[in-house]
Amino acid sequence: PDQEIKSAALKRLANQARPRGSLGRLEPAAARLASICGRLDVKLDRKTIVTCAGDHGVVEEGVSLFPSEVTAQMVYNFVQGGASINVLAAHAGARVRVADLGVSHDFDPGLDILHKKIRKGTANMATGPAMTREEAAASVEAGIGIANQLADSPGLDLLGTGDMGIGNTTASSAIIAVYSGLPLKELVGPGTGLDEQGLDLKARVIKRALDLNRPDPADPMGVLARVGGLEIGGLAGLVIGAAARQIPVVCDGLISTAGALIACELCPAAGQYIFAGHRSRETGHEYMLRHLGLTPLLDLEMRLGEGTGAALAMHILDACTRILADIKTFEEVGIENAHEG
Amino acid sequence: PDQEIKSAALKRLANQARPRGSLGRLEPAAARLASICGRLDVKLDRKTIVTCAGDHGVVEEGVSLFPSEVTAQMVYNFVQGGASINVLAAHAGARVRVADLGVSHDFDPGLDILHKKIRKGTANMATGPAMTREEAAASVEAGIGIANQLADSPGLDLLGTGDMGIGNTTASSAIIAVYSGLPLKELVGPGTGLDEQGLDLKARVIKRALDLNRPDPADPMGVLARVGGLEIGGLAGLVIGAAARQIPVVCDGLISTAGALIACELCPAAGQYIFAGHRSRETGHEYMLRHLGLTPLLDLEMRLGEGTGAALAMHILDACTRILADIKTFEEVGIENAHEG
Structure with missing residues (x-):
C-alpha cells in the first residue's frame, strides 16, 4: 500500500464539506483502498x-x-x-x-x-x-x-x-x-x-x-x-x-x-x-x-x-471509493470550514 | 402490513437451501418489507x-x-x-x-x-x-x-x-x-x-x-x-x-x-x-x-x-428483497433439509 496516497486521501476526506470524521469507518476504509490501489479515484468494477x-x-x-x-x-x-x-x-x-x-x-x-x-x-x-x-x-x-x-x-x-x-x-x-x-x-x-x-x-x-x-x-x-x-x-x-x-x-x-x-x-x-x-x-x-x-x-x-x-x-467498499472521489471539499463549494475558523 | 404475506415470507426463508436463520437480520427485514408491500417479490426500484x-x-x-x-x-x-x-x-x-x-x-x-x-x-x-x-x-x-x-x-x-x-x-x-x-x-x-x-x-x-x-x-x-x-x-x-x-x-x-x-x-x-x-x-x-x-x-x-x-x-434493503425472492428452497434444488430429517 502507498502511504503517500493514504495521507492524500485522509487529507481530502478531512476537507470535504461535512463535519470532520462524520463518515465514520468509511473514511479509513476509503483511505486504505486508495493506498492499496495507488490512486484517489478507485474503481472496483471487476x-x-x-x-x-x-x-x-x-x-x-x-x-x-x-x-x-x-x-x-x-x-x-x-x-x-x-x-x-x-x-x-x-x-x-x-x-x-x-x-x-x-x-x-x-x-x-x-x-x-x-x-x-x-x-x-x-x-x-x-x-x-x-x-x-x-x-x-x-x-x-x-x-x-x-x-x-x-x-x-x-x-x-x-x-x-x-x-x-x-x-x-x-x-x-x-x-x-x-x-x-x-x-x-x-x-x-x-x-x-x-x-x-x-x-x-x-x-x-x-x-x-x-x-x-x-x-x-x-x-x-x-x-x-x-x-x-x-x-x-x-x-x-x-x-x-x-x-x-x-x-x-x-x-x-x-x-x-x-x-x-x-x-x-x-x-x-x-x-x-x-x-x-x-x-x-x-x-x-x-x-x-x-x-x-x-x-x-x-x-x-x-x-x-x-x-x-x-x-x-x-x-x-464501493461507497468508500465514491465518497473519497466525489464529495466536494469546503473550498470547492465555497463554504467556510469551522475547523479552519 | 399484510400478516399473511409476512408468514409466507418467513416460511419461504426457512425452507431455503441454507442453514435456518443464517441470513440473520436480513430475514425479518425481508419479511417485513414483503408484508408492507403486499408481495413476496418486492421491487424497490423507485x-x-x-x-x-x-x-x-x-x-x-x-x-x-x-x-x-x-x-x-x-x-x-x-x-x-x-x-x-x-x-x-x-x-x-x-x-x-x-x-x-x-x-x-x-x-x-x-x-x-x-x-x-x-x-x-x-x-x-x-x-x-x-x-x-x-x-x-x-x-x-x-x-x-x-x-x-x-x-x-x-x-x-x-x-x-x-x-x-x-x-x-x-x-x-x-x-x-x-x-x-x-x-x-x-x-x-x-x-x-x-x-x-x-x-x-x-x-x-x-x-x-x-x-x-x-x-x-x-x-x-x-x-x-x-x-x-x-x-x-x-x-x-x-x-x-x-x-x-x-x-x-x-x-x-x-x-x-x-x-x-x-x-x-x-x-x-x-x-x-x-x-x-x-x-x-x-x-x-x-x-x-x-x-x-x-x-x-x-x-x-x-x-x-x-x-x-x-x-x-x-x-x-434491496438485498433483503432479493434473498426472499431469488434464493431457491431445499425442495427446489433437490437437497434434503437437515431440519426435516
Whole structure:
C-alpha cells in the first residue's frame, strides 16, 4: 500500500464539506483502498467472489446437522445460480467462481468450476492429522494460482472470499483455538444449527483433535495440515495471491477469516490488503478478527458462509471509493470550514 | 402490513437451501418489507431520499461549530450535486429531493427544491418555544404532502429521510430527553464536532429549554413546537405520509429518527413502516431506536445526517428483497433439509 496516497486521501476526506470524521469507518476504509490501489479515484468494477469448497473427515464424529454429500450438492446449486451467494453476488455486481479444493465427489471436468482438487476431503482430525503438510501447501498454492488467474483474466479489482464445506466450522474453530488459546466453550458456534448437546460434542471433538495433533501456532502450515481444511488452505492462498497483486480482499465470516488468519501467519504483509466483510454470529469469528486487528464492515447476525457477507460488504467498499472521489471539499463549494475558523 | 404475506415470507426463508436463520437480520427485514408491500417479490426500484432543511434559533446560544448560514449553503450544495448525500444516493440508485421547511434564507422560487417554508428558522428554544403549535402542525402536514406528492409522481417504492439544519442535533437531543427522561449528559453528542466544553454548554442550553418550555411527552405536537424544529416536523410528516401510502421508510440518524419518533407518538401505526438505516455515533440516537423498538441495519460510526445512513442502508434493503425472492428452497434444488430429517 502507498502511504503517500493514504495521507492524500485522509487529507481530502478531512476537507470535504461535512463535519470532520462524520463518515465514520468509511473514511479509513476509503483511505486504505486508495493506498492499496495507488490512486484517489478507485474503481472496483471487476469483482469476483471465489467460493472454495472442501469436505471434512471430522463430519463422521457427528459435528454437523448435514451430511458431507451436501457440499457437492451445494456446488451444483452454485453452478446453477440458485444459492444465496449467487443472489447476493449478483446484487453486488460480482461474479461467483466456485473452486473445488477437496470435495468428496467426482465432478465432471466440464463442470464450470475451478478444478483444484487436492484430495477428496480431509481425514478425520479427531483421529489423526487432517492432511499432510504437502497437501496443505498444495491447497494454499492452488488459492494463490486462482488469484493470479483471475487477476490476469478477466482482471480483478476486488476479490471476495467464501466457503462451502460441511464440517468446516469445526476446522475453523480449531484454528482459532490454536491462535487464541481460549477454551473451546467460548469459541464453538452452532454452524448449520447445532443445539446445546451438539455444541458440547463439537467442542469435545475439537479438544480431542487438538490434544492428538498438537498444532504449533508458530507453524501455520502445520496448523492448516493438522486441524484445517483444503478449502481453508485455498482461502489462505487467495488472500496471499491477491495481496501479492495489490488487490484488496474482502473476507466473509468464520471460515474465510480462518483462511485469512493462516495467510497472515504465513505472510504478515498480506494483512494490509484484507477487509473484514461482516461479523459472523459464530463466536470464534470475533477472536479471529481481533487476532487480525480487523473491524468488520457489517454486523447483521449472519452465519451463512459461501461469501454472502463479503458480497454484501462490497457495496460498502464501493461507497468508500465514491465518497473519497466525489464529495466536494469546503473550498470547492465555497463554504467556510469551522475547523479552519 | 399484510400478516399473511409476512408468514409466507418467513416460511419461504426457512425452507431455503441454507442453514435456518443464517441470513440473520436480513430475514425479518425481508419479511417485513414483503408484508408492507403486499408481495413476496418486492421491487424497490423507485427510491427517493428527502433531505429536510431548517434553521434553529438556538444556534445563537453557541451550540454549533458552524453558523446558521451553512444550512442554506449546504442546500445549494445539494442542488449542485456535490454533497455527501448526492454521492451516496447516486450509489444507492436513489433520487435526492431537498425540502426547505424553514431555512433562514430566501431561495429563488425557481431553485429545484421542494419549497415548503413555514418560517425562516425556529425561535431560540432557550428563551421560549421554538415555534407555535400551528407552525409545528404545518411542518408535519408539509412532510405528509411531500410523501403523497412523490407517491403520486414519479412513484415511490422506498423513501429515505435525511436532514440539514445547523443546530438540529440540539433540538433532536431535547426531544429524546423528553421521551427517555435520561439526564442530558448521557444524551448529548458532539454534532458537527463540539469538544467537551461545547458539549457542556449544549447540555446546559437544552436543560434551560426544557425547564422553560416544559414539553409534555403525551403531547408530541407540543414537544415538536416547544423544543423541535421545522425540518423535524417535516421528517415526522414524511413518515406518516409514507406509512399511509403503505410505503416503507428508511430513516437516517439522530434528526431523522427524532422525526420518526414524533411521527410514531402522533400515529403509532406508522412504526410498522420504519426501518432504521444505521446507528449514529450521536449518543441520543440509541435511546431513540430503543424507544421505537428498532435495530439499525448498519453501524459504521457515522454522524453526518443529510440521509447518508439511509442511502447506504437502501442497498441492504434491496438485498433483503432479493434473498426472499431469488434464493431457491431445499425442495427446489433437490437437497434434503437437515431440519426435516
